[in-house]
Amino acid sequence: MAIRKIASVGHPVLRQRARPLSRDELAGPAMQQLIDDLIDSLRDARAAGLAANQIYEPVQICAIEIPSDPRYSYMPGVPLTVLVNPVIEPVGNESYPNYEGCLSVPNLRAIAPRACEVRVRAWDRAGRELDFIARGLAAGAYQHEIDHLLGTLFVDRVRDTASYTAATEYDRHHATASAERAKAVVARFGS
Numbered sequence: 001m002a003i004r005k006i007a008s009v010g011h012p013v014l015r016q017r018a019r020p021l022s023r024d025e026l027a028g029p030a031m032q033q034l035i036d037d038l039i040d041s042l043r044d045a046r047a048a049g050l051a052a053n054q055i056y057e058p059v060q061i062c063a064i065e066i067p068s069d070p071r072y073s074y075m076p077g078v079p080l081t082v083l084v085n086p087v088i089e090p091v092g093n094e095s096y097p098n099y100e101g102c103l104s105v106p107n108l109r110a111i112a113p114r115a116c117e118v119r120v121r122a123w124d125r126a127g128r129e130l131d132f133i134a135r136g137l138a139a140g141a142y143q144h145e146i147d148h149l150l151g152t153l154f155v156d157r158v159r160d161t162a163s164y165t166a167a168t169e170y171d172r173h174h175a176t177a178s179a180e181r182a183k184a185v186v187a188r189f190g191s
Helices: 023-027 029-045 136-149 167-173 175-189
Strands: 049-051 061-066 078-090 095-102 105-115 117-123 129-135
Touching: 023 029, 029 049, 029 061, 029 078, 049 136, 061 136, 078 136, 095 136, 095 167, 095 175, 105 136, 105 167, 117 136, 129 136, 136 175, 167 175
Parallel strands: none
Antiparallel strands: 049 061, 061 078, 078 117, 095 105, 117 129
């Protein structure tokens, strides 16, 4: 296991569409090691999710984990979930404004609209089928990470460029309102 360097915006790997894996390739030691490294890197960065191309490996693997954190008491926990070859589709037309940041776009946040509910289909790290509905803030996390695998960054989703803010200014001027909006999403969707 190793903590990997995270690619920053501007590096071509982040705009590359990640390639899908076969079950045989997934089962091999190289991909299992990559998944371990992805998880270690995610946890080291204290992030909600990380995609393989963010650690310079353009394959369709991402990991999401949102542990309970007193700093973000309104955020529901999401257990560690590894997705391989994920496909996501919105359930309904409803969206919410999600103030997002990204390890690959350091010190910048902005509002990206995200579907309130999504269906996620993928394999887990053992190649078993996953098919579930994610709602609320968890749905936003899945959308953000799967976007990475398609070569899309959250900045591509921003509709109102006036919402761009440096991380320090977000903390000073926007965090409270953002937390209140997030609490409303959690109250409605449970996650």
